[in-house]
Amino acid sequence: MPKNGEKKGLGSISFSFTRINLTTKAIFAKHLAVMQKSGLTIVESLSIIADSSQGKFKRIVKGILKSTEAGNTLSSSFARYPKIFPSIFISSIYAGESSGTLDQNLENLAIQMEKEKELSSKIKGAMLYPSVVLVATFILGIVLSFLVLPKIIPLFEGLKVDLPFTTRALISFSHFMDDNGGKAFIGLVVFLIFFVWLVKQKFIKPITHLFFLKMPIVNHITRNINLARFTRTLGMLLKSGLNIDEALKVTKDTLGNYYYHKSLEEVSQRVGKGITLSENLKHYEDLYPKMVSRMILVGEESGNLEDTLFYLADFYELEVDNASKALSTTIEPVLLIFIGLAVGFLALSIITPIYNITGNIQR
Numbered sequence: 001m002p003k004n005g006e007k008k009g010l011g012s013i014s015f016s017f018t019r020i021n022l023t024t025k026a027i028f029a030k031h032l033a034v035m036q037k038s039g040l041t042i043v044e045s046l047s048i049i050a051d052s053s054q055g056k057f058k059r060i061v062k063g064i065l066k067s068t069e070a071g072n073t074l075s076s077s078f079a080r081y082p083k084i085f086p087s088i089f090i091s092s093i094y095a096g097e098s099s100g101t102l103d104q105n106l107e108n109l110a111i112q113m114e115k116e117k118e119l120s121s122k123i124k125g126a127m128l129y130p131s132v133v134l135v136a137t138f139i140l141g142i143v144l145s146f147l148v149l150p151k152i153i154p155l156f157e158g159l160k161v162d163l164p165f166t167t168r169a170l171i172s173f174s175h176f177m178d179d180n181g182g183k184a185f186i187g188l189v190v191f192l193i194f195f196v197w198l199v200k201q202k203f204i205k206p207i208t209h210l211f212f213l214k215m216p217i218v219n220h221i222t223r224n225i226n227l228a229r230f231t232r233t234l235g236m237l238l239k240s241g242l243n244i245d246e247a248l249k250v251t252k253d254t255l256g257n258y259y260y261h262k263s264l265e266e267v268s269q270r271v272g273k274g275i276t277l278s279e280n281l282k283h284y285e286d287l288y289p290k291m292v293s294r295m296i297l298v299g300e301e302s303g304n305l306e307d308t309l310f311y312l313a314d315f316y317e318l319e320v321d322n323a324s325k326a327l328s329t330t331i332e333p334v335l336l337i338f339i340g341l342a343v344g345f346l347a348l349s350i351i352t353p354i355y356n357i358t359g360n361i362q363r
Contacts, residue, residue, distance in 0.1 A: 022117040023117055026114045026117065027110075028049065029113060030106075031045075033107040050062045074102070088250050092240045095237075098241065099241040112236050119229070119317060119320060122321050123324060125324065126328050129328055130335060144346070149173075150174065164352045205258040210259070220323045220326075221320060228316035228319075229254050229255055229256075230254075231292075231312040232317075235308075237250055248264055252264035259287060263288075277305075278296040278297035295311070296312075
């Protein structure tokens, strides 16, 4: 199997930070599969795709085309762009070239990319509503702090009445924002940038990923996402012609969670020594439910492991969909309560003094 670092040329350096979405990769794999089935050579197929592509991806396809024209295999040509084409892409093409099933493997890759896109869309869809509400609340808070409160607070300070606790707290907050608003805003931005940077660091992943595995509601989504990717990717690679230990090594790189990645790393080593996959997964029942190991055992014994894995993938993708909807349903009332409390606090702080003043005037 070609290594990602093999024969890296200028093309791989030029596009090391380029991001190509899953839809583009899926369409690319599908078009290449159709052209291979129609009898065109790899060079002819890539030439046609390069002519119809646009932007950065066009240059990437041209780079792959030049590499294949120079006599390199298609898989090693793809390996020049490890930031664009993951190991599953390269390994599947390598297996197709070795077994003579390149067109079928490319079609399987297209399906895999489409399923991965659907999975990502479900997660983004579940987080869209909470994200919009939180951002809107944050913007509203800034507008109130810098534009509204500075105009209202002087009115309350000039009143010769005892102000309620909520109003006094609002006045204190307004003074703090007047004196330190710029610093507070810059500090918040710096904190958010630092937090995002920290979360992306490798040394913190065991902590953050354990949190996602243990936190109620979110833990179901985390497990189901990783199980769906594990079963579908492994099934696709086995169908492509890779043996089980090679397929496991590639599959582990597609799993986002640190603990799933580490478990498959250990499983692939033991599978290479002759221990079955189902037997290995029994040691990780907190990550792989009994249903997974039992169904994989049935697939191993019946010789239908690939079909079993695809069935499990469909099952867990549906579970992700259901869990995503449950997350939105659970978060929505929590956000509404939070916003209601904030609005209620502001209403009491502003309306109560006005009500006391009007009451005194009437008397």
